Amino acid sequence: MMGVPGVAARAFSALEHEGISVSIISQASSEHSICIGVTDRAADAAASALATAFAPQIASGEIDGVEVRRGVATIAIVGSGMAGSPGIAARFFTALADARVNVVAIAQGTSELNISVVIDEADAPAAQRAVHAAFGLSKIGGGTGARHEHADVVLLGFGQIGRALTKQIADSGAHRTARIVGIIDRTGYVFNAKGIGLRRVAALAAAKRAGRSLSALADGITAAPLDALRAIAEHHLSRPILVDVTASDSASLLEAAMALGMDVVLANKKPLADERTGPALSAIATTNGRRLMTEATVGAGLPIIDTIQKLQESGDDVLRIEGCPSGTLGYLFGELGRGVPFSTAVLAAKSLGYTEPDPRDDLSGTDVARKALILGRLLGFEGELRDIRVQSLVPASMASLTDAEFLQQLPSLDASWDRRVRAALARGTVLRYRALVTKKRVVVGVVAMDAASSFGVLTGTDNQFAFTTRRYRTNPLVITGAGAGAAVTAAGVLNDILKLAGAR
């Protein structure tokens, strides 16, 4: 093979003589063979033509022979934007390698408009799908060569938390790794595949704060949230993340997002705690190879879920979590401890904006139960919301009253609360509304706790979580701090987003 041009000339003459057309030619430097691609039908004719042409050299051992490899396919990427773009070949071959496709031969001429690879025919469908996906060819804006280092963020909900989040993304410089491309509200959405500029995001936030809907704005499109999500997902996004900062039953949206290739970050507890959708969400994430991040659903920005995961990944066993995860009820029992009547404390909490419009939504303990269920699932608790013993602070007789009637009758509860608080104090304890979480059982309600313990000195609306583990057994690991509020909740969401954006 040392005189390649002579060999090549004779080989191609022989093929021309037989009228055989050639699709791909490859001869790597210093390699003593030439690879020629022909159709399967022409293979035998080509082989015999070459064998005849080189019969003397084969006889003398100068040339080893003619080998035919059947059952192969050629897959090529073609595009005028490829020339001069480093990274196209890397992405192409990485897609093939990830799909475990072996490459038999490769050719790319100097025009750089086409890279052809020969692969086993059986691998062809998988190879085509992998390459198609790698370049986002089924998506709007797909086919570009550059690799994006950032993640594209789609916000579901643009209330207080959503707006705090966009401000934090801008202020912290996080937009360089987490770029906001879409914002969805109940009425419609705003989207820009290249990223919504920080100034435009701030203007949208100002408009929302002033009571306007996204669909009513200049670049707003009217659509139901699911349609908005689907329209956005038609674009070739870079590692897209859907961030749910609503308080709605968004499970079906989240499932759709994961099926469409998005990771999900939640501040919204509802879809997690719902018995129908909660366990399903994790399963769907696993099936789709997506990540579901939930730090902000418990304790807002406090590192609660992350701490549980860190303990578990290092092989520790979280045996028990005691928590006061409600700022509203924390405030209430702090006031009771200071001698404030129950009704006065509830009304104060309401006027400070700590409660829902109907304070019974907080006093029922359901919010605490939801958080306890989310923690319980991380420990292996397999029950549902209905399996949790929840002690409501609203007597059954008052559950069906109107809002006004309830507030009017509140003082009727003062005397009995006063007695309980005094009895607790007499024993050196204080009352707390506590969630107790283990693998086996989750209980939510009022307990008396040592006044000189970390739970005893809890103040204001602070949350507290105490983790008793195999390693933190004598004394638990305790985390305390504000567990509600737009800024700290948004910070918890942003930490999750950056964890996803940083992971390759």
Next chain:
Amino acid sequence: MMGVPGVAARAFSALEHEGISVSIISQASSEHSICIGVTDRAADAAASALATAFAPQIASGEIDGVEVRRGVATIAIVGSGMAGSPGIAARFFTALADARVNVVAIAQGTSELNISVVIDEADAPAAQRAVHAAFGLSKIGGGTGARHEHADVVLLGFGQIGRALTKQIADSGAHRTARIVGIIDRTGYVFNAKGIGLRRVAALAAAKRAGRSLSALADGITAAPLDALRAIAEHHLSRPILVDVTASDSASLLEAAMALGMDVVLANKKPLADERTGPALSAIATTNGRRLMTEATVGAGLPIIDTIQKLQESGDDVLRIEGCPSGTLGYLFGELGRGVPFSTAVLAAKSLGYTEPDPRDDLSGTDVARKALILGRLLGFEGELRDIRVQSLVPASMASLTDAEFLQQLPSLDASWDRRVRAALARGTVLRYRALVTKKRVVVGVVAMDAASSFGVLTGTDNQFAFTTRRYRTNPLVITGAGAGAAVTAAGVLNDILKLAGAR
């Protein structure tokens, strides 16, 4: 060009006639050109031979012409292990793309022993270096095609923390992502590039616990730590991590490790707090594109440094950290608060193994100052250990006593401590040995703190850290728990290792 074989035959005949040898041939499928690589010297002759051979077709417009591209180089990867290995091409082209090298032409024949690419000559040195590094060709065991998903861990130090760490890695299943390949002690090392088996690691741990040195064991090699590190680094490791669980001045070793391409995880405070090496280490990490993880240096397994980083990355500003980061001094002041005399409490701490052999090493406050400095640096404090005001519990007059003399004279301190403790109690406070850390100043010493505060109810050897930030301003974010001990320290180290192993 439709009749490729005819064109090819004529082209190669023309080149053969001129005696021109060809290094690479490439024609991608459906592409209407053939790329032929010849030496620069032969380029003109080749071009004119081809122009002459195809003069009629060029004149008629059937063939566009002959283009010569000069100043190119051919780079090839060659190896008999390449055939049938998906991923070789991907790694090759990813290395070229990362080095921003544009690929002009590609050829790989069906023998799969050689991939040749033509690149601009100016890119050749960078391309060669990048490909060399990607396949670890300068390392023992380099040149393999498979991509490894795991990280290779080298342990520096195999005392209690190191042994707890290896046990946790085995028990938690972390060895699948973090494989122990080397263990270094003062006397030598054990190394296996394919990973030291879990059973062998356990046997090594048992031997060390029994007082034997690594160099004395069957597979132990005698070497100074730096030589051990260099010998290990000669191997082609997968994302190697050096884990320092010594208590020595290891800065020069850590610098060497980072220069050799290793990430570093520390449980060892010394090199970080040293004024000469501390800031240098971060700079060297940045220069070498390496990560330096330090969670276990403060509060052992408690998420202290991670929490600071999370607050900061979400744009919060950590204004002030108050901490009781010494279990020894925490125990001491707990006992004092219960009325135990100072000397009795110190001796009890010593007999429980809470103190160093000479309790003055703890009572001096230097250990707390080191931790405070590490926290301070994260907040932007630019001073050194000597800029920290440290209140020692050892009177100057007792600093130069022998160990025995010091213990004998301890009771002379009891009366004054008793007075201070009683005075504090009378004001509703308790004494704590506290570090106060801000951007501007770091102060370490005894203060009286509200008995009904989180610091006031701190018990046993627990550590506590309170972060006052722009967002956690009314009440700080507080983290409490065991801050020393082999198991929780190892867990902190393992969390850092897994963070590195998980990051791509």
